[in-house]
Amino acid sequence: MTDRSARRPASHAFKATVPTRRMVLAGLGASAVLGEAGAQSSPTATPVKPLTENADSAVLPSRNLVAGPVKSRLRPPPAPESEVWAVDGETPGPVLRIKLGQTLRLQLQNRTTKPLSLHWHGLRGLSEMDGVGGFSQPPIAPGASFEYRLTPPDSGFFLYRPLLVGASSEPAGRGLAGLLIVEEAEAPRVDLDLPVIVTDWLLGDDQSIQPFDAKGPEGAAAGRLGNWITVNGKAPPQRIALPPGARVRLRLANACNARITRLRFDGIKPFVMAIDSQPTDNFEPVRAQLPFAPGTRYDLVFDMPDEAGATAMVTALTGSGVPLLRFVAEGTKPAAAGEIAALRPSPALPLAVRLQDARRSEVIVTGGAKVTADNKLDLSSLDLVRPWAINGAIGTPEAKPLFSVRRGAPVVIAIDNRTAFLQPFHVHGHSFRLLHPLDDGWEPYFLDTVQIPEGRRLHIAFIADNPGRWLISSTVLERFDLGLWTWFEVT
Template sequence: MPHRSPSPAAGSALPEPALSRRTLLGSVAALALGSTAAAAQAPARSGSPMKPAPEVKSESKPEAPARPLSAGPGTTRLKPEPAVVTPVWSFDGTTVPPVVRVRLGETVRLRVENKTDKPLSLHWHGVRNQNPMDGVGSLTQAPIPPGGDFTYAFAPPDAGSFLIRPLVIGGSSEPSGRGLSGMLVVEETAPPAVDHDLTVLMQDWRLSDDGTLLPFGQTAFAASSGRLGNLVTVNGKPAPDAVPVRPGSRVRLRLANACNARGTRIRFDNLKVYVAAVDGQPTDTFEPLRATLPFPPGTRYDLMLDMPAEVGAAGSITALVGNGLALATLTTGGEPVTGKRGAIGPIGENKLLPAEVKLQNALRRDVVLTGGARIDKDKPAAEPVYTGDAAKVWAVNGAAGTAGVAPLFTVKRGQVVVLALRNDTAFPQALHLHGHSFRLLHPLDDGWEPYWLDTFQLLEGRTARIAFKADNPGRWVIGSTVLERFDTGLWGWFEVT
């Protein structure tokens, strides 16, 4: 089957974060960790207290201690003086988002200490994780209370690029909007030879003129585009990020969107890039159509490119926001890379994913998204209006996602599932499937698109079907990656038994 470029995502207007029709319709530190044994905490059951499961002891060698990762308040300068420094939350006292790196087969073992004043849990976005480690506060674990801690210990089954995002039922947007995010990089056992392996993490911030953060919890934003920021950072610094690379070098770029709500498209200017992985999963290498890619919140790309041999050559990664916003500029300098190398090719397949998903006997379910503000078609210039319950703005199959909500469905382990996702809201919806990777199916038949995903965008008024093998036991969310929407009901869950 020939490759198809990802479906387009609508852009967002960065200069105007206020609630407007244009804004609404436009939205859509490395830690080296050794191999250790995993510990687990039992997932919650509706209406029952959460009890930790017995810790699993390694028979081969003693457990290494968990590395601490402390989330707490701090400050950073996001606007030039005379604006004040911005009060933020960060990990380990640095506003550079952490990049946790392990080799495939090693265990991530981190003791997350919550020094903020709100409950916290961390979702390892894209990892086909053990369910107790998935990090959905009040579903797969009890949220970490202020002053408390929780040890995440898991061995990622797949190599790839993944996000670290706060995810607590009813309380995800604020820790994310205050700056808590990061990346998890799981390196292949035989990674492709490159001269630079770089992470590019995009966040945005909703700031007042004096540099402080604007208030959280506004229903008008939750019911529409979410908390769109008015300043973009890359790797914790205001964009663009200047990235020095060697002349003639081969570069691996790991791009990730950790914004609260902002979706955009990204364009590659004077850079000939090849997509090697989408959402952490390798694909046959392809060039992006028109040198652009959709970039909704939660999306990740692994890109490969060769830089020119001359000193001073430059190329940019640009977000198609307004007239264009450069996120990062790569410029050659220093000692050139010499010697011949082969053409850029695939980074290798993930043999843990099925070669095909047989759909004949699939469990098929409809998932319908409703709610949010409504737009008066007779008054196209009018602002969208929402007048309902501020805690239950959105619904999935008629029920708002809240602690204790019933599952959308239950499925036996190993069963193939096909979901028909219908967006009956007035806005594009960025959606994420936990614990699994899926294939988008073609609109008119059961053929599938040529790469695995865990995050995608569904335009308003559209239906898309996804297929996956439910091979990971536990309770798994499918929900919005726009965190204000997640906090106000735009999620559901299913159980694999």
């Protein structure tokens, strides 16, 4: 239980050196996997500035990206290769790196057979560059291209993956995803900076990706759960050899279509430095575990064990457990790295949200399959074409916004999950606080994705400082494709 006497008023910024169980479990979201487990072997913020041309535009970073089919070995030999979709021939796609303050120009060419767009999950940029096909931009037709211009106001790392109204599951489930890293002006010293994308795949016996059924039973339940998990596109566990005592910065992102799991850390003492790209006071995960839903990102740091030959593991608690990363201490111990420093918080985010002045709205999530007492799905009397609803309707670009506010207004949204499934939701273009149940404070970290346990109601708060039209969307892509989203407007 949380000691409420330790809370401070919501109008003040505060941080907790040691997070409570509620902060990490209720705050980040209780995690559950429904359906098949998946067998696996072995004061006010600085506003976001509009994009403007400048004298240095000729030397700003630019890159061409090509999305198209390739063959990739997802399972170890002698399993044959699978035909996947990749960015620049890689699945996941290349890690893109820029410095804070730079503008990145990306010319995306679509050489797949389906329309495409890339959403920059967590990036608080321009709404027309948010990458939601059919909402913030026209979908990129096969053979066509689109230029993204991104000027992130925050350092951190962001997940890029397909997001299109009604058509996200297939391009994501075929492997299109990657990371954008915006480097800090003063990054902490580490011996290894390791970006990691976790993906799952639904494969047949011949290792081919199985067909996508947008209106099948999986869309009304947990979503498309794969039967094979990869780490950076390769069979797990990924082995990383490091000197004893070496310091590691681990950037973990969940790019699965639907898999909601937990991560467990064994043999190391990790500290969370940032959640969803935003720094927090360093803290140890409760019971060495973290909830891990699609779209979620963690920035962690840890020191390798001092003993040569010692190992450490990161495991996804799916089924009987899937080891993702295996760190092995080898070689000569380097010089001591000193204390682990915290990342500097973004100056572009508010220290406080005046809840008493907030525009309040409600998101009521209903629908989906029922779960019987023996843990089976009951799909009777359910419209599989429209199995989910927010406030009684599905999301459409033509619908009226959930609310419209002027730039700089404080906002509180209650998300009420009346379904039998945990619901992860992403707020586009903004980072928010998770409020305490009595609205008398908030958790000491920012999020852009929150997990709402089944039958629970949580409140989030933020300053609407980014003009444009923004989604509040399910990060389970099959649910999103079936309309589990709404939108708001900042003028």
